[in-house]
Amino acid sequence: MLEIRPCCENCDKDLPFDALDAMICSFECTFCAGCSESILKGMCPNCGGELVRRPIRPASKLIQYPTQAHRHVKPVDIAAHQIKLSQFKTVPSAQR
Numbered sequence: 001m002l003e004i005r006p007c008c009e010n011c012d013k014d015l016p017f018d019a020l021d022a023m024i025c026s027f028e029c030t031f032c033a034g035c036s037e038s039i040l041k042g043m044c045p046n047c048g049g050e051l052v053r054r055p056i057r058p059a060s061k062l063i064q065y066p067t068q069a070h071r072h073v074k075p076v077d078i079a080a081h082q083i084k085l086s087q088f089k090t091v092p093s094a095q096r
């Protein structure tokens with residue numbers, strides 16, 4: 001089940017369960033769309049996988065299936081990410 005983390009891992013922006021600008025990778029590393037577009041270029045800095053829009057859990061399900069409360073923030077090493085981006089530019093996500 002998706003954790004639905006409460007904020008962007010890079011800039012700590014609030015990303016409530018119904019945020020339309022929350023982006024996640026397959027491990028649920030979570031970023032705002034701004035960081036995903038401007039810095040990360042759609043690639044997760046932790047696993048190299050794709051960042052896609054997080055689906056919205058209907059509010060009626062939150063009592064039984066609440067969101068994650070812990071704010072996991074770890075600002076991205078932008079220089080290191082630039083290198084990864086150039087290395088992985090032509091490599092399909094599944095082979096990174």
Ligand SMILES: [Zn+2]
Pocket residue numbers: 008009010011012013031032033034035036
């Ligand atoms: Zn952000």
Ligand SMILES: [Zn+2]
Pocket residue numbers: 025026027028029044045046047048049
């Ligand atoms: Zn990831």
